[in-house]
Amino acid sequence: MANWPAVLSVMMGIFAIVTTEILPIGLLTSIGSGFTVSDGTAGLMMTMPGYLAAAAAPTVTVATARIDRRLMLCACMFLLASANFIAAAAPAYWAMLVSRVLVGAVIGGFWSIGAGLADRLVPAHATRRATAVVFSAVPLGSVLGVPLGTLIGDLAGWRTSFAVMGLLSVAVLIALAVLVPPLPAERATRITALRTMMRGLDTRFALLVTVLVVLAHFGAYTYVTPFLERVTHVSSGLITVFLLAYGVAGVLGNFLAGTALARHPHATFAVAGGLIAFATLALPLLGRWDPAAIALLVLWGAGYGAVPVCSQTWFARAAPDAPEAASVLFTASFQATLSTGALLGGVVMDRTSPSTVMILGGAAAIVMVVTVVSRA
Numbered sequence: 001m002a003n004w005p006a007v008l009s010v011m012m013g014i015f016a017i018v019t020t021e022i023l024p025i026g027l028l029t030s031i032g033s034g035f036t037v038s039d040g041t042a043g044l045m046m047t048m049p050g051y052l053a054a055a056a057a058p059t060v061t062v063a064t065a066r067i068d069r070r071l072m073l074c075a076c077m078f079l080l081a082s083a084n085f086i087a088a089a090a091p092a093y094w095a096m097l098v099s100r101v102l103v104g105a106v107i108g109g110f111w112s113i114g115a116g117l118a119d120r121l122v123p124a125h126a127t128r129r130a131t132a133v134v135f136s137a138v139p140l141g142s143v144l145g146v147p148l149g150t151l152i153g154d155l156a157g158w159r160t161s162f163a164v165m166g167l168l169s170v171a172v173l174i175a176l177a178v179l180v181p182p183l184p185a186e187r188a189t190r191i192t193a194l195r196t197m198m199r200g201l202d203t204r205f206a207l208l209v210t211v212l213v214v215l216a217h218f219g220a221y222t223y224v225t226p227f228l229e230r231v232t233h234v235s236s237g238l239i240t241v242f243l244l245a246y247g248v249a250g251v252l253g254n255f256l257a258g259t260a261l262a263r264h265p266h267a268t269f270a271v272a273g274g275l276i277a278f279a280t281l282a283l284p285l286l287g288r289w290d291p292a293a294i295a296l297l298v299l300w301g302a303g304y305g306a307v308p309v310c311s312q313t314w315f316a317r318a319a320p321d322a323p324e325a326a327s328v329l330f331t332a333s334f335q336a337t338l339s340t341g342a343l344l345g346g347v348v349m350d351r352t353s354p355s356t357v358m359i360l361g362g363a364a365a366i367v368m369v370v371t372v373v374s375r376a
Contacts, residue, residue: 003121007130009175010114010121013077014137016169017110019145020084020103021049023165026150026243027158028225034158035093039226043346046222048097049104050339056108057332069113069183070176076110077173084166088159099162104335111331120183132258132309139250139305147244154236202318203329205375210311210330211337212368213273217304218341219348220280220361224297227283227354232293245294246301253305261313269310270372273365275303281362284355308334 024031024045032042064072083102090096118130149161228234228242253272260268279300286292315330345357 003179003181004130006121006180007118007133009172009179010073010117011134011137012172013073013110013176014114014134015140015145016077016080016165016172017103017107018138018141019149020080020162020165020169021107022046022141022146023149023161025222026146026225026239027153027161028223029229030153030158031096035096037093038350039223040346040350043222043342043349045096045100046218046342047339047346048100049107050335050337050342052101052104053107053111054332054336054339056105057112057328057335060105060109061112061328064109069117070180072113073110073176073180074173076106076113077169077176080106080110081166081169081173084162084169088162088166090159107335108331111335112328117183121180128258128262131312132255135258135309135312136251136254138308139247139254139301141247144247147240147247150243151240154240200318203315206311206314206318207329207333209269209314209368209372210333212364212371213269213276213307213311214334214337215341215344216273216280216361216364216368217276217307218338219345219364220341220358221300221304222342222345223349223354223357226349227287227358228293230354231284232287232290234290234293238290242294242297246297249298249301250305253302254309256302257306257309261310265310265314265317266372266375268306269314270369272303272306272310273368273372275299276307277362277365277369279303279362280358280365283358287355287358 024042028039028042028045031045032039035042060072079102083099083106086099086102087096090099114134118134119127122130145165149165152164153161224243225239228239229236232242234242253275257268257272279296283293283296287296311334312327312330315326319326341361345361348357348360
């Protein structure tokens, strides 16, 4: 019997995590100015959680392999709420980074467990749809979370945005405790399972493609707000509208990819990377005009919206008998690359310009597309 309320509660958990993780993108300049740090240094708020999540994904999953998965999801939500409240009250930038350490631990634990739960909550024939619903939280974090968080930040200050996310995390914690059934560990994930997966050519290929496309996306998207401010010359209020357009396209891209993956896994992933490449390379040329910038952000959003579900599906197909191990590798590779992209983008940002960041992101996306097409 399908337990869709439980699926939706897991989806809301990932929504809260994704929104918390990428919220600094929309508030980057205001947080940076509040603590008098540069945009590149402020980008550490994106870098730290990803690296910690990459380490936490295998560590937490293996260490808690025999603990009920519902209990683990609830524990992660408690930590997320704590992290958001710490950020809201941070007296200095170091305290903000402490809160991001907690966010990293939550991402590694929750994503690794939650991303592979669809087959335990719904019948086999509905697994693909349930997985798409869970991962719709990723673009929804962009379409609702980041724009609304940015709007709240503009109206009431960035600290209020994190306080609101703390309250949302508490609400999700209650929903998980009430709606998700007991989920005792069925197949304990061990380090040996992860090592075995890494020997497979399909796993290595999924890893390579994921690294390239996530590096391209977050190397550029982390600094989209400075680009819109300095190149497009968008006012702070209108940036919310631009990010909203990006996020709406991301939701559409997520569900279209979920439908197309079954028949065209390579083409779907290649198109996603191609849209990211085109948008990021065209922004420095056409992004000076508002209509062109919005149009390119829509293409970018549609492309990136397909990435998480494509990547997770590729990892799952590489290890059909070890779904939690596949989720661990997916989470670790995704988050480590997210952080690397944000870090490299910050270095380029502080030394050159937002346009250069976009061009380099586009170049990485082109390499990803060529890699996928060569294997098709």
